[in-house]
Amino acid sequence: MNIAVVGHGNVGGTLARNWAKAGHQVVVGARNPDDEKLKPLAEVGVMISSLEDAVNGSEVILVATPPQIAEDLSRQFGDVSGKIIIDATNSVRTKPDPYPTAFHAFLDLTSAKVVKSFNTTGFENMQDPQYGEYRLEMFMAGEDDEAKEVARNLAKDCGFEDCIDFGGSDKVELLEKFALSWINLAIMQGEGRNIGFKLLRR
Template sequence: MNVTVIGAGNMGSALVKQLARAGHQVRVTARNPEKAQAVAAANPGVTAVRPGDAAAQAEVIILATGYGDAVAALKSAGDLRGRIVVDITNPLTADYMGLTIGHATSAAEEIAKAVPEAEVVKAFNTVFAQVLAEGGDFGNGQTVPVFVAGDSERARQTVADLAKSMGFAGIDAGGLKNARYLEPLAGLNIYLGYGAGWGTSIAPTWIKRQ
């Protein structure tokens, strides 16, 4: 699959690493071209591109910026018509211990309003960068879930399959409005990891009685 990652920080770098390992055609871009080039150089087969070329040839665009930079990054990415955009952002407060929006909307829904020509999917926002970089197998039969919410069934399935190809469990989480639940879930995960001292080798999941 042709995938472009927008963002070369911890999350973007980890996504590029896992996507390349899974055999996808990966491109990376960032506001700082040197950072994008460094990420590409560290992952054989990955190409760094200019921000304006992010959408070209991409079947899936993964938005790995901060929420505040998300819409501007997408609007400068090129033609988004028919593209699946994966929003991994969380609308965090400055201290990372709260959310700036919620209840009646979500970061994903606001991004979708700004780029209506794209199919926006919420995913990967509940996974720490360290977990993403090290892979989804926690041992003892435990696989880290990636919850996928979006209004397009095709887009949800595509992103779930993408997560599975990277060694994670893609979980269909329904329509995009359910990002209103996934973003607070990420907030709880961040609190447990940092505020409660559990560390970043954790991930939220559900258990089901057989």
């Protein structure tokens, strides 16, 4: 797929690498395409361009920025009808007022198919979801089945066992709370970032 990655830090940088390695055409849409921090990504086959060019040429847009810029991003994206936005942000410290999450802002301000995913675990687990014999799952929420199918396949491309459907748009805030639960255990309760949630069934 042609994937635009907006926000190339811990999460965006990791996913851009994973997806380029899996054979996707990945382009980072950067505020400053000459940023030295982008060189390692270019070396592994990730293309770098302006945000507008990256979005224009892509079917899928992964957003991994601070959540409060969702409204600005929606404006900069322009017409994204038919495209899929994957919102990986968490409104933990800041939120995109008046919206509770960036997902809600993208849903209201763009005509893209929006899915919340790649937000529930640390970026280290996106680099390597394998724990001994187990592989972690990713999670997703939203109404759009096509966007969910794409998120599921992209999660599998990162090595996740699956991408578990957490429900519709009404479950997006719960999915952010699930992310906060991981942050609570990993950071506040001192478990460390090498922990992950696994869904067991019988």
